[in-house]
Amino acid sequence: MGKIESVTSPEHGHAHEQGPADPALRALLVERLAEVLDAAGLLCEPEELRPYECDGLSAYQCVPLVVALPANEEQVCKCLAVCHELGVPVVARGAGTGLSGGALPHAQGVTLGLSRLSRILEVDPLARTARVQPGVRNLAISEAVAPLGLYYAPDPSSQIACSIGGNIAENSGGVHCLKYGLTVHNVIRLRVATIRGEILELGSDGLDTPGYDLLALMIGSEGLLGVVTEITVRLLPKPECAQVVLAAFASVAEAGAAVAKVIGAGIIPAGLEMMDKLATAAVEQFVHAGYPLDAEAILLCESDGTTEEVAAEIAHVSEVMRASGATQIRTSRDDAERLRFWSGRKAAFPAVGRILPDYYCMDGTIPKRKLADVLMGIAALSRQFGLQCANVFHAGDGNLHPLIMFDANEADQAERAAQFGSRILELCIEAGGTITGEHGVGAEKIGEMCLQFGRGELETFLGVKRTFDAKGLLNPGKAVPTLHRCAEFGAMRVRRGQERFPDLPRF
Amino acid sequence: MQTLIENFSERIREAAARRTPLRLRGGGTKDFYGCSLEGELLETGPYRGVVDYEPSELVITARCGTPLAEVERTLDQGGQMLAFEPPHFGERATLGGCIAAGFSGPRRAYAGSARDYILGARLLDGRGQDLRFGGQVMNNVAGFDLSRLVTGSCGSLGLLLDLSLKVLPKPEKELTLSFECTDAQAIERMNQWAGRPLPLSASCYLQGRLHLRLSGAHSAVDAGVVKLGGEQVPDAGDFWRDLREQRLPGFGGTLWRLSVKSSAPPLGLPGSSVIEWGGALRWIATDAPAEQIHAAARNASGTAARFRGGARTEPPFLLTAAILELQRGLKATLDPDSILNPGRLHPQI
Numbered sequence: 001m002g003k004i005e006s007v008t009s010p011e012h013g014h015a016h017e018q019g020p021a022d023p024a025l026r027a028l029l030v031e032r033l034a035e036v037l038d039a040a041g042l043l044c045e046p047e048e049l050r051p052y053e054c055d056g057l058s059a060y061q062c063v064p065l066v067v068a069l070p071a072n073e074e075q076v077c078k079c080l081a082v083c084h085e086l087g088v089p090v091v092a093r094g095a096g097t098g099l100s101g102g103a104l105p106h107a108q109g110v111t112l113g114l115s116r117l118s119r120i121l122e123v124d125p126l127a128r129t130a131r132v133q134p135g136v137r138n139l140a141i142s143e144a145v146a147p148l149g150l151y152y153a154p155d156p157s158s159q160i161a162c163s164i165g166g167n168i169a170e171n172s173g174g175v176h177c178l179k180y181g182l183t184v185h186n187v188i189r190l191r192v193a194t195i196r197g198e199i200l201e202l203g204s205d206g207l208d209t210p211g212y213d214l215l216a217l218m219i220g221s222e223g224l225l226g227v228v229t230e231i232t233v234r235l236l237p238k239p240e241c242a243q244v245v246l247a248a249f250a251s252v253a254e255a256g257a258a259v260a261k262v263i264g265a266g267i268i269p270a271g272l273e274m275m276d277k278l279a280t281a282a283v284e285q286f287v288h289a290g291y292p293l294d295a296e297a298i299l300l301c302e303s304d305g306t307t308e309e310v311a312a313e314i315a316h317v318s319e320v321m322r323a324s325g326a327t328q329i330r331t332s333r334d335d336a337e338r339l340r341f342w343s344g345r346k347a348a349f350p351a352v353g354r355i356l357p358d359y360y361c362m363d364g365t366i367p368k369r370k371l372a373d374v375l376m377g378i379a380a381l382s383r384q385f386g387l388q389c390a391n392v393f394h395a396g397d398g399n400l401h402p403l404i405m406f407d408a409n410e411a412d413q414a415e416r417a418a419q420f421g422s423r424i425l426e427l428c429i430e431a432g433g434t435i436t437g438e439h440g441v442g443a444e445k446i447g448e449m450c451l452q453f454g455r456g457e458l459e460t461f462l463g464v465k466r467t468f469d470a471k472g473l474l475n476p477g478k479a480v481p482t483l484h485r486c487a488e489f490g491a492m493r494v495r496r497g498q499e500r501f502p503d504l505p506r507f
Numbered sequence: 508m509q510t511l512i513e514n515f516s517e518r519i520r521e522a523a524a525r526r527t528p529l530r531l532r533g534g535g536t537k538d539f540y541g542c543s544l545e546g547e548l549l550e551t552g553p554y555r556g557v558v559d560y561e562p563s564e565l566v567i568t569a570r571c572g573t574p575l576a577e578v579e580r581t582l583d584q585g586g587q588m589l590a591f592e593p594p595h596f597g598e599r600a601t602l603g604g605c606i607a608a609g610f611s612g613p614r615r616a617y618a619g620s621a622r623d624y625i626l627g628a629r630l631l632d633g634r635g636q637d638l639r640f641g642g643q644v645m646n647n648v649a650g651f652d653l654s655r656l657v658t659g660s661c662g663s664l665g666l667l668l669d670l671s672l673k674v675l676p677k678p679e680k681e682l683t684l685s686f687e688c689t690d691a692q693a694i695e696r697m698n699q700w701a702g703r704p705l706p707l708s709a710s711c712y713l714q715g716r717l718h719l720r721l722s723g724a725h726s727a728v729d730a731g732v733v734k735l736g737g738e739q740v741p742d743a744g745d746f747w748r749d750l751r752e753q754r755l756p757g758f759g760g761t762l763w764r765l766s767v768k769s770s771a772p773p774l775g776l777p778g779s780s781v782i783e784w785g786g787a788l789r790w791i792a793t794d795a796p797a798e799q800i801h802a803a804a805r806n807a808s809g810t811a812a813r814f815r816g817g818a819r820t821e822p823p824f825l826l827t828a829a830i831l832e833l834q835r836g837l838k839a840t841l842d843p844d845s846i847l848n849p850g851r852l853h854p855q856i
Binding site: 263432452 | 565620649726
């Protein structure tokens with residue numbers, strides 16, 4: 001992940017904006033936290049704090065005042081109560097793999113690391129649920145229940161490392177979410193600590209709960225409403241088998257049309273991914289997945305289910321791809337080949353990172369029918385900013401991940417990359433989409449929130465925030481901008497219909 | 508249509524100024540549901556019509572007053588459906604009422620609920636402000652998830668205007684199997700089979716028989732039949748429709764809806780019972796006292812809510828003090844003068 005040092009602005013959590021910490025308050029905070037945490041649970045020395053200065057978006061860095069690592073729910077609650085009493089900001093952190101700076105520390109705040117709450121508390125094979133602590137890794141859940149023939153469906157690409165608590169904060173998806181849903185569709189119950197240190201039970205072991213759906217509200221709230229201490233997830237039976245079709249196309253537009261035809265034919269693939277030529281070329285050098293290098297775009301379409309279902313669906317998909325003008329179609333013959341087809345997609349980010357030292361991964365969603373237009377717009381921006389951009393795309397969901405390549409050591413490239421990224425998000429909004437499909441707003445897209453939402457919506461979000469956290473201590477400066485912040489961003493006046501840069505060409 | 512929205516907004520602003528409640532109403536098919544029906548009637552029916560539907564996007568956007576039947580007909584022409592299979596409870600049911608009530612039908616345990624399929628909501632809040640949350644795309648994590656929050660809120664957080672929903676293709680084939688067994692056996696089987704890769708799409712136990720619906724590709728359904736056995740039920744579409752609309756025996760009198768752990772054994776409550784959603788939904792028609800029903804739900808790791816009949820002035824479900832406070836806070840955020848369907852969801856909200 002590259003560095004975009006120049007991207008600094010108020011509320012992004014930068015130390016110089018947040019001012020120096022009051023030494024007396026820090027001393028009191030340390031004293032009070034030491035009373036509730038064990039010796040391993042409180043980090044105060046500069047060299048101990050340094051590893052927490054950023055999450056997966058390493059362009060944004062800030063050393064926290066202290067790091068608290070509670071060992072259990074009770075300690076989480078006590079830490080929060082101390083922070084509430086002293087008026088100290090709290091940034092909850094899972095595995096720190098997030099890509100939008102959601103776990104970026106606050107210079108005057110506590111980073112509340114949940115990595116020690118890493119136990120799978122209970123698996124119920126008959127009811128197909130698992131009760132886990134927030135620090136459990138996403139993949140560890142599926143590994144633990146594999147002997148029962150079950151798995152946890154949402155599979156963000158960082159699943160080997162990311163924590164389920166972080167997944168709740170971001171409402172994480174993954175390559176299979178078109179068919180199996182996001183985190184919000186696969187979690188039935190949460191225990192959440194409020195900023196006052198009280199426990200709320202949201203949801204239940206049933207499929208719904210009467211009253212307003214606070215469970216759905218909490219999921220994806222980026223640590224602004226509470227700190228999750230326990231999660232009950234639904235488990236699904238592992239599909240009997242899975243197979244992948246790899247199809248090559250002579251143009252991105254044809255590949256986009258093929259996506260629409262697959263869905264239009266009544267097929268909901270387990271995964272449907274697109275990569276453009278730059279992305280396939282990058283990964284082919286890196287992992288030798290066997291992708292055709294002359295294609296302008298490739299599609300990977302996975303089918304899973306019973307043996308009979310998969311056979312029928314794969315035949316159907318191949319037929320649709322052929323009718324959509326695919327220049328080449330290959331079907332995985334066995335699981336090894338299926339995994340090799342996927343290996344390229346999964347290695348796309350690091351592979352792009354080998355072409356140039358830095359890349360900036362964007363995350364916007366668009367209606368699928370706008371794909372060709374938006375990709376043309378991105379290509380034009382790429383020329384305008386003089387930076388290459390490879391595109392990988394959760395095509396079934398319309399979720400784009402343009403990877404802007406740059407070299408932070410070269411003049412103003414990092415600055416240009418940041419501007420390029422912001423312009424891509426504007427394209428997504430103009431296409432009727434959103435500035436974040438699955439990575440969250442965090443610190444990164446706080447400005448673009450002012451483009452997507454108007455004053456009324458933002459005031460509503462802030463009202464929701466106050467309902468849970470009147471003092472504004474939970475992850476301040478992330479996810480929801482203040483109106484003051486938007487005024488600074490200079491965007492309020494241009495929302496809905498008006499162009500931000502009316503003199504620039506649009507595509 | 509913009510004039511209609513301005514009229515709605517004007518009425519809301521007036522009501523807020525006078526602090527007189529409004530009673531938002533689509534087709535009125537769910538007047539039986541919830542608590543207080545007080546307030547001046549504001550009919551949403553005229554604000555109707557499908558706004559956008561492109562089958563390959565798997566998304567439909569329609570206005571709140573659109574008849575639910577019209578939404579389903581439109582989707583049917585595209586070979587698609589509302590996968591949460593919502594009950595109508597009458598021909599006049601609207602999409603707005605469907606989302607405001609947040610009901611889901613037989614497919615829920617296998618495909619998801621109304622709130623799982625909502626992608627975006629445009630609404631007028633209690634100040635008459637025209638707000639848009641979510642969108643028309645599936646992956647969207649910008650801002651708090653207000654479109655899911657308003658689903659099932661009984662119109663108490665805003666007048667829903669335009670709603671965007673994810674839709675799914677209709678299955679190639681559906682087939683229903685029936686098995687004679689006890690309720691305990693039915694619960695056991697529903698849970699065991701849901702843990703195997705079978706194309707289940709609905710389940711129900713009533714009057715001594717377990718009904719299972721299989722949906723999907725021909726090959727998958729046929730293979731499922733071989734694995735499960737049982738008797739095939741001809742023309743079972745009517746059965747599932749009648750179940751969804753509560754036209755089968757077992758839904759009379761005071762009806763409670765218990766949402767519990769799917770594997771919980773039979774609850775042992777007096778009265779008649781219908782089990783759905785792989786065991787996770789238990790309908791109980793009973794005159795037993797509310798405390799007894801809430802206790803049974805709690806023992807089964809779930810919750811109970813009065814669904815139909817009984818004392819409408821009583822809280823239909825229990826909330827802890829902390830949760831009630833949050834819910835009231837959310838209500839105050841979106842409807843500060845408490846004029847939108849106050850007391851409909853719960854007497855204190």
